[in-house]
Amino acid sequence: MTSWIVDPALVKQCGELEEHFGERLNERTEFRGEITYLVRPIDWYEVLRFCKETAGLAFDQLDCLLGDHLPERSSAPFEVVAHLVSHTYGRRLRVKTSLAEGEELASVTGLWPSAGFDERETWEMFGIVFAGHPNLRRLLTVEDFEGHPLRKDFPLAGIVGGRVRTDLRGKI
């Protein structure tokens, strides 16, 4: 339980990934038995496609795709993280990329249709545009909602709407 070791078979297969992409894989971290690769936004689609289609890796399911906002990192404050699962081998991998404000990322709905809702939510919550997404509109909030809620500079209580009408209390 307390020894989180990376699966050696996964390390071996990731060797193949690293061989193919070489320098384009910016960084690799291992924490609690998970491998994380940081890639550049231009290579996002290609790396994920390689992960899916190579027989040795066979990451056939995209477990989730989420966004993140790190305002302290002013050069590339946004991050998109994809968690991949291989049901054939029972392995997991994480791939992430850092984005600057206004930078677009390729959509992976062509590889895994389940990314559809994920990418819509990421756009809605952070403002990261996914190029090639068939239906990039508001998913969880109202259509005319202004702002991107999960950014760190958006207040939790919101800017408009939803507030209680205390002046009506007691009159009803």
Added chain:
Amino acid sequence: MKDLLQNVRQVVMPLLADAHGPDEAREEAPRPTLEELKARKARSRQPLEVGSEVITVSMGPQHPSMHGVYRAELDLDGEIIVDVRPEVGNLHRGVEKLCEERTYHQIIPITDRLDYIAGFAMNHGYCEAVEKLMDLEVPARGRYIRTIASELCRLSNHILWLGVHIMDLGTQTFFCICFRDREYVLDLLEMLTGARLTHSFARLGGVAKDLPDGFEHRCRKAIEFLPKRVAEYERIIKHNRIYYKRAKNVGIFTSEDCFAWRVTGPALRAAGVPRDLRKDDPYAAYDEVDFEVAVEYNADVYDRFLVRMKEIRESCKIIEQCLDNMPAGPFVARDITRTLPLKSDVMRDSASMIQDFYQVFKGPAVPKGEVYRATEAPKGEMGVYIRSEGAGRPARIRFTTPSFYHGQALPPLVRGEMVSDMVAIFASIDVVLGDCDR
């Protein structure tokens, strides 16, 4: 008179016969291959006629099918569904943003309200993720109690699912029957955790309280008669002609589709993929108990029903084994920087009081890093992603809930099916909107 009796016999006898023959015949039938499942799917989907008028109907957020406020805009050609546009978000609370302002201990009651039918299962998944991040070990008794509570939640979820599924198909009987049986499970959960629905029973490092007196006796009684009751319902439904016609070869979702659309849990296991995180990536006491993974091969509504019934039986087995082998010892880890102290100590001991104060205001000591941990919630795989900057509050937390993806998977499932089948299929996929919208 003789003719009349003959006619009556001709009508009545086929109705009384089993819909599809005995179970053995079904079990020994050859398993369908992927191509055959695809062929069956193509056959059951109606061809769309060119030139007919398409009407848009909004199966709006308020409807009698009890899944919560899910809205589906259907484009219909008569009874056949041409297209579906799901609309979710009617219950969106901003849970992920709310959690960024709370310490790791304070997030536990929030996770309860995600999949509110199986509250403890959500607590458990979340605590497993934080314990992975902190590298905190849960003592053996705590792990066993967590397993028992998780399996009770699985029972509660599946029994409710059965009632709601059959109610969606038109009857009210099973709704009342299943709620009656679910009350026994909720009584056990209330005895253990103090609440019927929103348990908040898991703590970082274990559980909140030990097993109460009399719990074991009551639990054993319940898991003795529940499988028999469920076997009776299974027999009634399985051999029911109407259910067979409505569920067999309806809503086929092959394993390829399930991977593409991130459909997990009983729906994936009904498609022939023996993937159960309790076996493949064990947590709590699942690697110390012996149970089978429920797998079926026809990937339709009927098989999803069979998978869930089998899971109910296996859950009862797991609970019994946990009660038999329950280890002695502490039920929660005691770690000054990372866990809450026992309340009985807080009022007596100044060190515990300081620990309590620190944990409540500052939160536990967590290393910097990110972690993703998925557990087998009753509806599918629930994953929790946490990015921590070393503070007592998470910098980013994401709950990957099964219903989010199941709600998204509705269009490929029902395009070409009839409207009445859509209700059955949607019920079999098991969506709860609190889980979906977070």
Added chain:
Amino acid sequence: MPVQMERILGFGRSFSFWPLLFGLACCAIEMMALGGSRFDMSRFGMEAMRASPRQADGMIVAGWCSIKMAPRVVRLYEQIPDPKWVLAMGSCAISGNIWDTYNIVQGIDSLLPVDVYVPGCPPRPEALWQGLEMLRDRIKQSKHAYDGLQRIPARDLVAECLPAENGRQS
């Protein structure tokens, strides 16, 4: 209508109050448990939860109301014919509970007039039953939450948010 008539009608109505089948979130599960066989609400005439608002007598708002759902809740309320009663079940419907976020209405009494508030998270079926008993008392007396109210709060809210147009009272 003479008082005696109202009393008789109220007495009759209280024994068959049919709420709208409208569960939003966790409290809906406890509402369904109230309809189950242990906490049987059928013995009091309420098990016929109507799916259509036109046939309902009132609404049990069970769960939190998001901004997206709010216009639909109000529309359903307005579609229920008079006389109607609303029961706010659970802390989320009363005041938004812990969900003090950008998407949740902090209590549906900002949108609709509420008769009875049942606190709890979720309230036990017995607690909901106590709330329904209080509601039945109000039904017997034929007292409604909208008595004396010109417009429901949601209309005022909307009027406030929209810009004032010429010749239109805001």
